[in-house]
Amino acid sequence: MNNKKAAKIKNILLVFLLLGAIVIGHLITGYGYLFRGVYLSYFQGQSGPGINDAHLFYNNEIASPNSIKFVSSSKKNNIKLPEKELALLEKINTASFIVVKNDSLIFEKYWGEYTSSTATNSFSAAKSLVSLLIGIAVEEGKIDSVDQPVAAFLEEFNADGKSKITIRNLLTMSSGLSWKESGKNPYSDNAKGYYGQYLREHIKSLKVIQDPGKIFNYKSGDTQILVYVLEKATDKTISDYMQEKIWSKINAESTALWNLDRENGDEKGFCCFYATAKDYAKIGQLILNNGKWGSDQIIPIYYLQNALLPAQDILEKDGSINKRYGWQWWYATYNNQPIHYARGLLGQYIIVYPAKKLVIVRTGEKRKKVQKDGHPADLWDYLRLAELVSK
Helix, strand or coil: CCHHHHHHHHHHHHHHHHHHHHHHHHHHCCCCHHHHHHHHHHHHCCCCCCCCCHHHCCEEEECCCCCCCCCECCCCCCCCCCHHHHHHHHHCCEEEEEEEECCEEEEEEECCCCCCCCCEECCCHHHHHHHHHHHHHHHCCCCCCCCCEHHHCCHHHHCCCCCCCEHHHHHCCCCCECCCCCCCCCCCHHHHHHHCCCHHHHHHCCCECCCCCCECCCCHHHHHHHHHHHHHHHCCCHHHHHHHHHHCCCCCCCCEEEEECCCCCCECCCCCEEECHHHHHHHHHHHHCCCEECCEECCCHHHHHHHCCCCCCCECCCCCECCCECCCCEEEEECCEEEEEEEECCCEEEEEEHHHCEEEEEEECCCCCECCCCCECHHHHHHHHHHHHCC
8 A cells, every 4th residue: 555545544543533522522522412413403404493493393373163264344455565575575585464453454565485284383472372371371370470480390499599589580591501602603502402301400501600680681492481470370281371371262273283302292382383374463463452362361451461571670781771571571662662473593473563453463484684673674674565565
């Protein structure tokens, strides 16, 4: 064997040894989920999580035994969006755009492969649904109040400085736990939560790094803990509780899905609820109607009055007063009027505009950047377009 050939073989062996060391190192340090993430993203032709990922994971179904179609206005789609506005929506890969006024659909449009029967990922808009379930559990007495310690439900919160953390702290994203939030960093807690298969164990590993109830620090881990609180309090999965207490009551048109971390595992409550655009609109309509559907008060009014407004007991990181986040619901003002909304990573929105009796749903694959006021720039586009088509 000549020296060049021997050197080539040696280099190949070194590459394999290096790759092996990298793999083993990631497995030992708890980053083995990255390899699953690569397979579930790049091997599927995408660079990260997508709105059509349901088939890549195990799911729980949330059925609607009493499905009723959303009422359409006689003036539905009478007002067309100008070409420049359609181009704006297409530029950020919009999948659907729906506007409801006075309980009736007045505008409905889908793009590309997406239709009225397509269920897409809510991403973090699912957090707002978890909050509604907490409100129901409080009303039913399964949770004493939002000021009840998490340790009353989860034994592991009796140790390691976690005993002071309350359900309110989780709702307001002020738990003080060590979850690192990122929608892009593959080494973030979000990536591990999304692609990993041991979500409960990951949550248990979080550390207290600051006093709870002080600073708003958006963390998906806080919502996931609420999932486990709900499970313990209700003795049901959140999928079953969602079906019983909300989905069946609002006569959702289609079956929804909630991704699990593994077969027969835990729902990823911080994300990964899949539903059609019109069923998301029914959630918005429930909020617009102050938690009431028909004659049934599904979400207690007193809970919504707190959940939908900025939590006054927490501060922003810079010490300023929190003006944008309630109990897992975002808050903004538009034309000096309050706006309540749920939002997801890739531009998933359920927007409630009470002054105009409007509900707006937008799903898609991109959103504009979050501005200094804490809101994505495209939020204002959807509000403006909704006003345009609802005249």
